[in-house]
Amino acid sequence: MSSEILPESVNNLIEEFSKLPSIGPKTAERLVFYLLKTEDNKTLGEATLKLKDGITKCDTCKNFATKKICGICENPNRTDELICVVSQPLDIVAIEKTGLYKGKYHVLHGFISPIDGIGPDDIEIQSLLDRIDRTKPEEIILATNPNLEGETTALYIVRQLQDSPVKVTKLAHGLPLGGDLEYADQMTLGRALDNRQVF
Amino acid sequence: MSSEILPESVNNLIEEFSKLPSIGPKTAERLVFYLLKTEDNKTLGEATLKLKDGITKCDTCKNFATKKICGICENPNRTDELICVVSQPLDIVAIEKTGLYKGKYHVLHGFISPIDGIGPDDIEIQSLLDRIDRTKPEEIILATNPNLEGETTALYIVRQLQDSPVKVTKLAHGLPLGGDLEYADQMTLGRALDNRQVF
Numbered sequence: 001m002s003s004e005i006l007p008e009s010v011n012n013l014i015e016e017f018s019k020l021p022s023i024g025p026k027t028a029e030r031l032v033f034y035l036l037k038t039e040d041n042k043t044l045g046e047a048t049l050k051l052k053d054g055i056t057k058c059d060t061c062k063n064f065a066t067k068k069i070c071g072i073c074e075n076p077n078r079t080d081e082l083i084c085v086v087s088q089p090l091d092i093v094a095i096e097k098t099g100l101y102k103g104k105y106h107v108l109h110g111f112i113s114p115i116d117g118i119g120p121d122d123i124e125i126q127s128l129l130d131r132i133d134r135t136k137p138e139e140i141i142l143a144t145n146p147n148l149e150g151e152t153t154a155l156y157i158v159r160q161l162q163d164s165p166v167k168v169t170k171l172a173h174g175l176p177l178g179g180d181l182e183y184a185d186q187m188t189l190g191r192a193l194d195n196r197q198v199f
Numbered sequence: 200m201s202s203e204i205l206p207e208s209v210n211n212l213i214e215e216f217s218k219l220p221s222i223g224p225k226t227a228e229r230l231v232f233y234l235l236k237t238e239d240n241k242t243l244g245e246a247t248l249k250l251k252d253g254i255t256k257c258d259t260c261k262n263f264a265t266k267k268i269c270g271i272c273e274n275p276n277r278t279d280e281l282i283c284v285v286s287q288p289l290d291i292v293a294i295e296k297t298g299l300y301k302g303k304y305h306v307l308h309g310f311i312s313p314i315d316g317i318g319p320d321d322i323e324i325q326s327l328l329d330r331i332d333r334t335k336p337e338e339i340i341l342a343t344n345p346n347l348e349g350e351t352t353a354l355y356i357v358r359q360l361q362d363s364p365v366k367v368t369k370l371a372h373g374l375p376l377g378g379d380l381e382y383a384d385q386m387t388l389g390r391a392l393d394n395r396q397v398f
Contacts, residue, residue: 007263008265012249013246013247016247019239020233033289035247040218044215044216045246045247045248045250046244047211048212049241049248051234051244052235055208055235063204088232089204089232090232
């Protein structure tokens, strides 16, 4: 569309930005023109190119790491008796922000989704089962997303652990804190009623 | 916050993305994790680094260009009698999409904004006046944004051209097409009333 109007390098970067999730062509244009006005394109470009340099998966928990074993796994102040299973590394960031969890993690890197052709063998489930077998933790917390794919994945893992002595738990569902009861969706409100607690 | 949890290169790119306009920390995280899953970080990184390679401003209209004179300025099928003055190159892209404009452009690269310390000499106004003096076009269309800074800039240019024979026009204001009358703001509706046209 704008091939004659804008230099090729500008069109090129607009196109590349547009490929990113949640970035439409208008936003891509705005980002590129911002970069044209500043010096930031060098640092951003370098950082993007170097993104995967030396990045590997932790042997134990499969989180992204720069060493064979990640910082959380080798932290002696965190118990090995608790493993929190999440679908992606960003979920660890979210849980760590609560400051309340002192166990280890296991990153599945995805979820079971037959529609997208993603089966149990395509994500880090076998490594989780092997790890439970080997380290015999007390409890596994399944912290997959509370949606269809997340629940399917959790259910699959529960079934695989049927004959294991490990205790399997999941995150509580209910009204979000600071939320307004009238705006809660009926599924969440129903779950909050079912799981009501004694004062 | 997530310095122990995520590799440095990941945190680094999240930080760089967060510097961009309209990209918050959450969006930055999502973009970086998308890039981690794909091969796109190489092409995006290269494109970002090369963004400004060989980019200069057109001698005549000040739009970004890769040659001394840009494609629009050297196009013999576009008349020299009309110059449309815009504040940024993206505005040219928007006007070109209408397919209705066959004149040339002049890019101010900003607008007069005393609050931000941007005066007439900080943007491409003198080059516009010199160009009008030199090429003597019939008409100048001031297509700056319909907001305080845009109007101030347009007004300043009008004053500078008081003694020039050039005709100075501006874009029409009124109801946007496809818009709903009840949702129009009162300023726009007032302008649409003032500028009402005979059927």
